[in-house]
Amino acid sequence: MEFDLTGEHARYAYRLLAGLVTPRPIAWVTTQDEDGCVNAAPFSFFNVFGTRPPILGFAPGDKEPGIPKDTARNIRRTGEFVVNLVDEACAEAMNLTSSELEHGVSEIELAKLHTTASVSIAPPRITEAPVALECTEWSTMEIGRNRLVIGLISRVHTAENILDPETLLVNPEVFHPIGRMEVPSGYCRTNDRFQMKRPE
Ligand SMILES: Cc1cc2nc3c(=O)[nH]c(=O)nc-3n(C[C@H](O)[C@H](O)[C@H](O)COP(=O)(O)O)c2cc1C
Numbered sequence: 001m002e003f004d005l006t007g008e009h010a011r012y013a014y015r016l017l018a019g020l021v022t023p024r025p026i027a028w029v030t031t032q033d034e035d036g037c038v039n040a041a042p043f044s045f046f047n048v049f050g051t052r053p054p055i056l057g058f059a060p061g062d063k064e065p066g067i068p069k070d071t072a073r074n075i076r077r078t079g080e081f082v083v084n085l086v087d088e089a090c091a092e093a094m095n096l097t098s099s100e101l102e103h104g105v106s107e108i109e110l111a112k113l114h115t116t117a118s119v120s121i122a123p124p125r126i127t128e129a130p131v132a133l134e135c136t137e138w139s140t141m142e143i144g145r146n147r148l149v150i151g152l153i154s155r156v157h158t159a160e161n162i163l164d165p166e167t168l169l170v171n172p173e174v175f176h177p178i179g180r181m182e183v184p185s186g187y188c189r190t191n192d193r194f195q196m197k198r199p200e
Pocket residue numbers: 026039040041042043044045046059060061062069070071072094095097098099100101180
């Protein structure tokens with residue numbers, strides 16, 4: 001099958017791209033509004049893009065043309081956010097935080113989560129998340145109804161035993177992030193892995 005996303009099939013872009021470009025990691029982003037209310041929401045249009053300096057990006061679509069989601073709105077005002085990563089134990093809570101709540105109502109309370117103060121920025125991280133990346137906004141590109149938020153990662157927090165203390169390599173027996181799969185509600189577990197050495 002073939003689709004023209006610039007023309008007659010444009011309306012299928014989300015279904016096709018979000019369904020096919022998988023698995024995707026999930027950025028579970030915490031931000032704070034000007035009153036200090038903590039907002040949490042998942043975004044799977046997300047990845048890291050470099051390490052010198054360490055950068056990541058994620059893409060909150062606008063609610064309506066020109067009206068950002070709370071996450072993007074808070075980042076525009078404060079320039080700070082935490083990307084928490086999601087494992088199987090956090091999956092249901094993560095999903096709950098994607099609910100549309102009125103501005104100023106915290107998803108953290110709704111999902112019965114806890115927060116831990118960040119070290120370098122004001123928004124806290126999610127205590128239950130296995131990994132958290134403290135970020136400052138580098139820039140946000142507005143492309144149509146998408147916003148692409150680029151963040152500089154200043155601090156990495158990992159739960160006990162996820163990394164080997166000597167090598168800092170990930171222990172695959174302990175770290176089980178979930179991935180976003182087919183639209184509308186597919187996810188994958190990551191407990192069936194294999195190794196492949198790169199060619200010389
Ligand atoms: C697993 C998952 C991934 C999601 N990924 C995105 C995404 O990449 N971009 C987006 O705009 N919304 C995404 N959403 C929907 C947002 O989480 C949802 O609109 C949320 O209410 C936004 O919250 P906010 O207004 O507090 O920022 C995703 C939802 C789920 C459950």
